[in-house]
Amino acid sequence: EPEVTQTPSHQVTQMGQEVILRCVPISNHLYFYWYRQILGQKVEFLVSFYNNEISEKSEIFDDQFSVERPDGSNFTLKIRSTKLEDSAMYFCASASETQYFGPGTRLLVL
Amino acid sequence: RKEVEQDPGPFNVPEGATVAFNCTYSNSASQSFFWYRQDCRKEPKLLMSVYSSGNEDGRFTAQLNRASQYISLLIRDSKLSDSATYLCVVNMGTGRRALTFGSGTRLQVQP
Numbered sequence: 001e002p003e004v005t006q007t008p009s010h011q012v013t014q015m016g017q018e019v020i021l022r023c024v025p026i027s028n029h030l031y032f033y034w035y036r037q038i039l040g041q042k043v044e045f046l047v048s049f050y051n052n053e054i055s056e057k058s059e060i061f062d063d064q065f066s067v068e069r070p071d072g073s074n075f076t077l078k079i080r081s082t083k084l085e086d087s088a089m090y091f092c093a094s095a096s097e098t099q100y101f102g103p104g105t106r107l108l109v110l
Numbered sequence: 111r112k113e114v115e116q117d118p119g120p121f122n123v124p125e126g127a128t129v130a131f132n133c134t135y136s137n138s139a140s141q142s143f144f145w146y147r148q149d150c151r152k153e154p155k156l157l158m159s160v161y162s163s164g165n166e167d168g169r170f171t172a173q174l175n176r177a178s179q180y181i182s183l184l185i186r187d188s189k190l191s192d193s194a195t196y197l198c199v200v201n202m203g204t205g206r207r208a209l210t211f212g213s214g215t216r217l218q219v220q221p
Contacts, residue, residue: 031207043154043197043211056208091153098144099209101153 002026004102006092012108016081021105023075025094032075033093034067035101036060043091049075082109113137114212116198122218127188131215133181133198141203143174145183148195148214157183157196188219 005024013019025032034046047067048056054067066078075094079086087109092102116133123129135143143160158165160172160181171184181198198212 033208035209042213043148043209045208045210048208058208089151095207098156098159100156103153106151 004092004094004100006090006102006105008105009103010106010108012110013082015084015109019079019082019107021077021079021090021092021107023077023092023094023102024073025075025092026100027073029094029096029100031055031095031099032067032069033095033099034077035091035093036088037091037104038085038088046077079107082107084109112212113202113210114198114200116212116215118213118215120216120218122220123188124220125188125190127219128184128186129188129217130185131183131196131198131217133183133212135179135181135198135200135210137200137202138176138179139203140179140200142201143172143181144199144209145170145172145181146197146199146211148197150195154197154199154211185217188217190219190221193217193219 007022032049035043037043045058047061064080068076089104089106091104093099113136145157146154147157148154158167160174162174164173169186173182195214195216197214200210
C-alpha cells in the first residue's frame with residue numbers, strides 16, 4: 001500500500017537555525033499539506049499546496065515558513081530561523097480526495 | 111466556541127464494551143467529516159469518513175447530524191487494540207481543503 005514518507009524522523013536544532021523537513025507524498029496525489037502538533041495539543045493546519053503553489057495557509061504559517069516542491073517527488077517545509085515554540089511534530093499529508101498522513105518529523109528547538 | 115469540540119476523556123472501558131464518542135463543530139458550512147485514530151506519538155490515521163446517512167465499518171459506526179452540527183462514533187465489542195485517541199476532523203468547506211481537528215478523545219480498553 002502506498003504511503004507518505006517523511007525525513008528525518010527526529011531533528012534537534014539550535015534556536016535561530018534553519019531546518020528543512022522533507023516529505024515524499026503518495027505518487028498520484030495532487031494536494032499536499034503540512035500540519036503540526038505541539039506536544040499534548042491538537043493537530044493544526046499550516047499550509048496546503050496544489051499545482052505548484054500555495055493554495056491555503058493558516059495564521060501560523062508566517063514569513064519564517066516556506067514550502068517547495070523542488071522535483072516531482074519531494075515536498076519540503078523550511079523554517080528559516082527556528083524558535084523554541086516551533087518544537088512540535090510536523091506531519092506531511094497528501095490527498096487525491098482523502099488526506100493520508102506521513103509518520104511525522106519530531107522537531108526539537110533548543 | 112472551539113471549531114471542533116470533543117470530550118477529551120479518558121474513557122476507560124472493559125474489553126467487549128460498547129463506547130460512543132461525540133463531537134460538535136461550529137461551522138454550518140462544513141462539508142466533509144472524518145474520524146481519525148492517533149496512537150501515542152504517531153500520525154493520525156483515517157478510521158472512516160462520516161456521511162449524513164450514517165455508515166458502518168465492521169465494529170465502527172459513524173453518524174452525522176447536520177442540523178445539530180454533531181458527529182458520533184460508536185465502537186462495539188471493544189478490543190485492547192482499540193486503545194488510542196480518536197480525532198474528530200472536519201473540512202470547514204467554502205473551497206478550503208484544510209482539515210480542522212478536534213483535540214481528540216482518549217480511549218483505554220482494559221482487559
